[in-house]
Every structure is written in C-alpha cells, then in structure tokens.
Amino acid sequence: MSARILHIARNTFREAVRDRVLYNLIAFALLLSGAAIFVGQISIDIERLVVVNLGLTAVSLFGVVIAIFIGIGLVSKEIDKRTLYTVLSRPVRRWEFIVGKFFGLAGTLVVNAFFMAIGVFGALLYVAHKFSKPDALILVALYFIILEFLIICSLALLFSSFSSPLLSAVFAFSLFVIGSFADDLRGFARMAHGFMRWIATGAAYLVPNFSTLNVISAVAHQQPLSAQLVLQNTLYALFYATMALSGAVLIFERRNLK
Amino acid sequence: MTAQRRTTIIAGACLAVSLTACVLLQHRLDQIRPESTIEDVLYIDSPKVVKRASLGFDGLMACMYWTRTVQYFGHRHYELSHTYNELAPLLEITTALDPHLMPPYQFGASFLAPAPPNGAGQPDRAIKLMEYGIEHNPDNWHLYYDLAFVYYTELKDYKKASEIFDRGSRVPDAHPFLKVMAAQTAQHAGDYTTARLLWSATFDTAREKQIRQNALEHLRAIQVDEDVSHLQAAVTRFGERTGRLPSSISELCTTEHLPGVPVDPDGNAYTMTPEGRILVENPDNFPFASKGLPPGYKRSGLPKFHTKL
Numbered sequence: 001m002s003a004r005i006l007h008i009a010r011n012t013f014r015e016a017v018r019d020r021v022l023y024n025l026i027a028f029a030l031l032l033s034g035a036a037i038f039v040g041q042i043s044i045d046i047e048r049l050v051v052v053n054l055g056l057t058a059v060s061l062f063g064v065v066i067a068i069f070i071g072i073g074l075v076s077k078e079i080d081k082r083t084l085y086t087v088l089s090r091p092v093r094r095w096e097f098i099v100g101k102f103f104g105l106a107g108t109l110v111v112n113a114f115f116m117a118i119g120v121f122g123a124l125l126y127v128a129h130k131f132s133k134p135d136a137l138i139l140v141a142l143y144f145i146i147l148e149f150l151i152i153c154s155l156a157l158l159f160s161s162f163s164s165p166l167l168s169a170v171f172a173f174s175l176f177v178i179g180s181f182a183d184d185l186r187g188f189a190r191m192a193h194g195f196m197r198w199i200a201t202g203a204a205y206l207v208p209n210f211s212t213l214n215v216i217s218a219v220a221h222q223q224p225l226s227a228q229l230v231l232q233n234t235l236y237a238l239f240y241a242t243m244a245l246s247g248a249v250l251i252f253e254r255r256n257l258k
Numbered sequence: 259m260t261a262q263r264r265t266t267i268i269a270g271a272c273l274a275v276s277l278t279a280c281v282l283l284q285h286r287l288d289q290i291r292p293e294s295t296i297e298d299v300l301y302i303d304s305p306k307v308v309k310r311a312s313l314g315f316d317g318l319m320a321c322m323y324w325t326r327t328v329q330y331f332g333h334r335h336y337e338l339s340h341t342y343n344e345l346a347p348l349l350e351i352t353t354a355l356d357p358h359l360m361p362p363y364q365f366g367a368s369f370l371a372p373a374p375p376n377g378a379g380q381p382d383r384a385i386k387l388m389e390y391g392i393e394h395n396p397d398n399w400h401l402y403y404d405l406a407f408v409y410y411t412e413l414k415d416y417k418k419a420s421e422i423f424d425r426g427s428r429v430p431d432a433h434p435f436l437k438v439m440a441a442q443t444a445q446h447a448g449d450y451t452t453a454r455l456l457w458s459a460t461f462d463t464a465r466e467k468q469i470r471q472n473a474l475e476h477l478r479a480i481q482v483d484e485d486v487s488h489l490q491a492a493v494t495r496f497g498e499r500t501g502r503l504p505s506s507i508s509e510l511c512t513t514e515h516l517p518g519v520p521v522d523p524d525g526n527a528y529t530m531t532p533e534g535r536i537l538v539e540n541p542d543n544f545p546f547a548s549k550g551l552p553p554g555y556k557r558s559g560l561p562k563f564h565t566k567l
Binding site: 039042043044045046049050052053054057060061177180181184210211214216217220221223 | 310313314315316317318320321324325328329356358359360361365465466468
C-alpha cells in the first residue's frame, strides 16, 4: 500500500476519533452490562444466549450505523470544507484518496469492534463464569461482522462519490436492509417467471448478501461453522467491497470538482 | 456572581426540578393506568413477519420474545387469570425466530398444557409446539420426554405417551430411562409408581431450578395421594370387618397392623374426620395433591412451593 494511502487512512481514523465516534462504546458497555445483569432476573435460562446475541447484534448494528453515517460524509465533507482541493493539489491521485478513506473508515470500525469484542467476552465470562471451547466461534462471527463492515464502507463511499450525504445514507441503509433479505430475494427469483425472473435474479445477485455473513444465531447455539463458509464469505466480501470501491473510484475520477 | 455562573445555577435547578417532576408524574400515570404496562395484545402475530422484520438478527429477537413470554405468563399467573390468549402465539413466534432455542419448548409445554390457573389449558397447542421442536431438533431427547409428558399427564393418553418415549429412546445419546418409561407407561399407565418415575426423571435430568422444584412438589403430592389412598382403603377394610368406623387413626393403625401413624412428607401425621375421611394437616403445603383435602377445600391463591432446593 502506498504511503499516501496510509496517510489518508490514518487521518481518516484520527478524524473519526476526534468526532467522538468511539463514544458509542459507552452505550455498548451499558447495554451489555445491563443485559448481563438483568436478563437472568426477568427471563429464564437464556443468559448466555442473550449476551452472545445482544453483544454481536450490537457490534453489527453500531458498526453499520457508524459506517453509513461516517462513510457518506467522507467525500462530501472534504468538498464542502474545500480540504479536498488541498489534498488533491499534492501528488495524491483521486483513487488513492478514495482507497485511503476506505481503509481509514474500515480501521476505525475494526478498532471499535475490537473493544466491543472485549466487552462481549467480559459479559460472557460474567454470566457463564468460564469460557468453553465453542465460545471461540464468537471470533468467527466477529470476523464476519468485520467483513460486513467492509462491504458497507465501500457502498457508503460509492454513494458518497456522486450523491448528497442524505441520499447516500438512504441508499446505503436501503441496501443494508435489502441485503438482509438476500435469501428471500433469491427465493422470490426462483418463483418468478419470464422477464420478472431475470430482473429478480439480477437484483438478487447484485445486492450484497448480508444474510450469509450473519451467523450470530448459529454461534449463540455453539453450532460449528465450516471452513468453506469462512473462505467463501471472505472472498465474497473482498470481491464485493472491491467492486463497490472500484465503482467509487471510477465515478470520482470523472467527477467535476470545480 | 457572573452571568455565566447564574445561568448554570438556574439551568441546573430547572433540570433537577423537571427531572423529579417527570419521575413523579410518570409514577402517578402508572397508577392511573396500571394495565398499560403489560397488554394482552399482540400487534404482530405472524411469526414470518416478525422474522423478516428482525433483519436477520432473529436470535436476539427470539430472546426478546421469550422474555416477553415469561413476563406475560408470570403476570397472568400472578393474577390467577384463567385466560392466556397470547401465550401460544408468543411461544410460536419465539420458536419460529429461533427453532433451536430450547427453553420455550421445555417451559412452553408446562405453561401451555396444564389447566388454568396453572397453565393455559391448551395441551393441543403444547403438542404442536413440541412436534415443531422435534422437527427442528430431532436429536434432542428432552423434547420427546416433554411431549410424552404432556400426553401422559394432561391427556392421559398412555399409549401415545409410550410411543413418544419409545421414539425418544431411539435418539442417539438418549437417556436410558426413556426405554424404561416406554415400557412402564405401556404396562402400568396411571399408577403411582409410573407417575413417581416420571417426576423423578424430570427432577434428576432438568437443569433449571424452577422445573426441578415443580417436579419435587409433584413428587410430594404423589406421596400424599398414595398415602391417603392406602389409609382410605384401610378405613374401608376396617368398616367391612367391624361394621363401624375406627374411633381414631391410632385404632386404625393398630388393627390394620400399620407401622405407626403415617406422616406426610412434612412429617405431620395424617388425621381422620369422624366420617372416616383421611386428611392431610396442611393442604396448602401440597399444591398438587388431589387427595386428603377437606371437603369443599379451595386453594388460596397461587400454588406455593414449600421445599427449597
């Protein structure tokens, strides 16, 4: 990775920290410790499940919200503040700017997820009093959540490269929702006929498949995950993020910034 | 005093007063509308819709629905309600969201099947729920056991119960007592030994304190029912032989060669009315006993568990 991309990524990370993005960790800690302490008193026999389900769901949702709301402003904010012109007047290519922003945002989310993961394991230790071997599967679920972040970051950047922040947020969040229904979309495509079948199949393969990256329930029940799934999901997320990022670069390269 | 400091003090005081007022008013509102906190209404009763709305986070949603089910049942049970309209839909939504979540099946069967006020009096829905659980967790022998239990205790369908025990016994790693139960229910259905075996198995295998305590109370009740049956039979024999009723329970024990005056599981001696009816001293201590109760006896409030695990 070129030093220029690294510099942009590091600055993006610093800016996010300065924007108090990591404050969400406080809300996360309160949510999880509250659940760990109180669920045992208001429910029956699901303390461990709640900690795993709630912890991983919160990691995922907090991350998605941060990815969307930071990601959509990454380009437009630089244009509004006119700092983009300062950056691009130096020997920095436009694609390097986009890729640097992507890595900076992804890095922020990884650091955020890392601290949240510590919280999840801490809460788990509190309710179960010890770790068991299948608890290591939580790490796989966290890894899939990070893959999900990569896709969301790239999509937010893609929309941010040609649209206003508000519209970018709407597009990115809509794709997140649609992507959660990816399996249903494929099922619908199988049932459709003629031209509709083509359209539905095309849409089903074009939207990101977030349902395949969501293994929270399986991990909560300590069900094993195959190495094939890990490999295929990794490749899928990397290719999808690359695709969206390439789109962002293509648009941004041609964008008239005057 | 600077203007900034004055503003800080006034704003701080306003905040504190407003916060206190909000809390007090909310408390008053809860008193005016006590029923508003837990409603007997399910706005969305379709498991499929709830599953879709969970955006893939159905595991967490299932935990939330299960907690809501526990709260709903607990609230209605506390009120000695005879209707549990939303119990079955809540359990069905919970298990549709996460078919591998076990507590809704295990507790659900014992919430749904018994007659009110101990349960919803819906054994058919309990069976449907358990069959759904077995369909999605075919290797979990506990589910077969719980299903057979509903057939045995609520529907008194001993043949079906035996069949289910037998199905469960063929599951890999099934507890060996399922085979015993299959044979026992087929041959000696409805007797005290079989009932004791069932509840003992529940007590020994359940992990949850509430289930174990419930099993223990049933075992105590079976003991009372069996003792009272034996003593009542002794009274009948005495009457047939002498043409009169025994004057006291001591006379009954002596003439019937019983080893001392029998006592209930709490250690209190059984008593006898002048009409020759055997009674337990504190019927409230045996919420599931069906014999040894005074004529016209009605349980006061909820069944209380008198044993501590």
